[in-house]
Amino acid sequence: MVLEQLEQAVCPQLDYDYDLAIVGGGIVGLTLACALQDPGLRVAVIEAKQHSVAASKGQAYAVHQLAARIFQGIGVWAKMLPNIAQYRRVRLSDADYPGIVEFQTADLGTDVIGYVAEHHALLAPLQEFMQGCSNISYLCPVEVVKTQYQPDCMEISVSMNGELQTIRTKLLVAADGARSRIRNAAGIKTRGWQYWQSCIVAFVKPEKSHNDTAYERFWSSGPFAILPLPGNRCRIVWTAPHEEAKALLALDDVQFLQELQHRYGDQMGKLELEGDRFMFPVQLMQSDRYVLPRLALIGDAAHCCHPVGGQGLNLGVRDAAALAQVLQNAHKNNQDIGSIQILQQYEHWRKRENLAILGFTDLLDRVFSNDWLPLVVVRRLGLWMLRRIPVFRVYALQLMIGLRGRIPQLAQK
Numbered sequence: 001m002v003l004e005q006l007e008q009a010v011c012p013q014l015d016y017d018y019d020l021a022i023v024g025g026g027i028v029g030l031t032l033a034c035a036l037q038d039p040g041l042r043v044a045v046i047e048a049k050q051h052s053v054a055a056s057k058g059q060a061y062a063v064h065q066l067a068a069r070i071f072q073g074i075g076v077w078a079k080m081l082p083n084i085a086q087y088r089r090v091r092l093s094d095a096d097y098p099g100i101v102e103f104q105t106a107d108l109g110t111d112v113i114g115y116v117a118e119h120h121a122l123l124a125p126l127q128e129f130m131q132g133c134s135n136i137s138y139l140c141p142v143e144v145v146k147t148q149y150q151p152d153c154m155e156i157s158v159s160m161n162g163e164l165q166t167i168r169t170k171l172l173v174a175a176d177g178a179r180s181r182i183r184n185a186a187g188i189k190t191r192g193w194q195y196w197q198s199c200i201v202a203f204v205k206p207e208k209s210h211n212d213t214a215y216e217r218f219w220s221s222g223p224f225a226i227l228p229l230p231g232n233r234c235r236i237v238w239t240a241p242h243e244e245a246k247a248l249l250a251l252d253d254v255q256f257l258q259e260l261q262h263r264y265g266d267q268m269g270k271l272e273l274e275g276d277r278f279m280f281p282v283q284l285m286q287s288d289r290y291v292l293p294r295l296a297l298i299g300d301a302a303h304c305c306h307p308v309g310g311q312g313l314n315l316g317v318r319d320a321a322a323l324a325q326v327l328q329n330a331h332k333n334n335q336d337i338g339s340i341q342i343l344q345q346y347e348h349w350r351k352r353e354n355l356a357i358l359g360f361t362d363l364l365d366r367v368f369s370n371d372w373l374p375l376v377v378v379r380r381l382g383l384w385m386l387r388r389i390p391v392f393r394v395y396a397l398q399l400m401i402g403l404r405g406r407i408p409q410l411a412q413k
């Protein structure tokens with residue numbers, strides 16, 4: 001049995017167009033491509049949207065220290081840093097309860113706790129970096145139409161300039177987002193649920209300085225986050241039950257600002273809205289499998305979580321670094337990067353770690369989005385422990401920013 005598995009893991013000698021094809025040129029897909037800049041693997045990135053359209057998504061993310069270290073290990077962080085904000089404090093509070101927990105840089109012994117970046121501030125440097133890598137081909141705008149599994153390769157039919165073409169590769173990586181067509185076509189089932197809440201996001205400009213502080217304030221209707229951005233702007237991520245969220249979205253700017261100011265507090269003075277507000281559905285999803293022979297799922301294609309704590313993209317960046325490490329080692333040892341034995345190393349590493357964070361974000365949302373007295377007592381006890389017991393506070397912070405899992409080699413450079 002062991003011999004049989006080893007034989008399957010040896011690289012087949014076929015004529016491939018690429019060693020691996022990554023479907024989805026979002027931040028997670030490109031992180032994987034750029035992490036594979038060196039080892040002599042031929043990589044194709046297939047992205048359906050135009051280059052500039054892919055980079056112009058109006059999203060912003062909390063970027064945790066581990067993701068920053070991964071970007072640094074790739075060599076792209078210096079290009080990202082000038083356009084992103086650093087936060088040095090996180091204030092966690094339970095509605096109007098005065099016992100606020102403050103996480104500070106001293107808890108970690110670092111200069112910053114984390115970063116906040118708009119989509120283009122992360123994606124554009126990755127796109128630029130990738131285009132300087134001679135082993136990576138960027139096929140864009142190109143859409144995957146069909147995938148066909150063969151024992152020795154994956155055949156991918158793509159629509160390129162209106163023509164259908166077939167690409168043969170040892171491994172297909174799905175980084176095509178939460179509604180992954182690749183995952184569905186492979187018949188991989190998912191588990192999870194839609195939350196009773198939706199999320200409204202908007203950019204605001206406060207009158208006073210945001211003081212490099214991120215806020216997570218839990219209301220019984222859902223968590224409300226304020227993330228600092230460059231130019232003294234802030235991103236708000238406001239979760240509320242569907243009907244309430246729809247009603248908030250329908251308000252005119254003046255009424256919306258009044259409601260917003262109530263949630264926001266007056267620590268930064270008057271607020272000005274910048275651009276449009278958007279509403280997103282919120283779901284928890286974990287794929288039953290992250291891998292099949294010749295197929296691996298990463299990022300939102302593999303899992304999604306509640307936006308509380310800003311975890312989703314960070315988990316995806318960690319998936320990309322972990323998969324890159326597994327593939328590089330296999331390639332170095334002349335093993336077949338598409339074999340299930342190799343791909344399971346990635347699945348064992350990431351599936352459990354992601355599940356822990358999915359569970360933690362779910363627990364946070366349920367415990368705080370609630371007015372039931374026993375739960376109110378328990379969570380206030382939890383906040384008291386976070387305030388008073390430094391070991392507990394540091395552990396919680398390290399868990400939320402990814403420093404409690406297995407650290408990929410890229411982040412140790």
Ligand SMILES: Cc1cc2nc3c(=O)[nH]c(=O)nc-3n(C[C@H](O)[C@H](O)[C@H](O)COP(=O)(O)OP(=O)(O)OC[C@H]3O[C@@H](n4cnc5c(N)ncnc54)[C@H](O)[C@@H]3O)c2cc1C
Pocket residue numbers: 023024025026027028029046047048049054059060061062063142143144145175176177178181199201237280281298299300301307309310311312313314315316
């Ligand atoms: C309100 C809200 C706030 C959030 N805040 C945070 C936060 O603060 N921090 C954080 O870490 N995460 C956050 N997240 C989660 C984060 O947005 C996602 O986890 C992340 O964007 C997923 O990235 P991805 O690259 O996996 O997928 P996507 O960004 O969805 O990228 C998928 C790419 O694949 C391409 N594609 C799809 N199908 C095909 C096809 N057939 N052929 C070719 N290309 C294809 C798409 O065009 C796209 O470019 C938040 C989410 C929400 C909803």
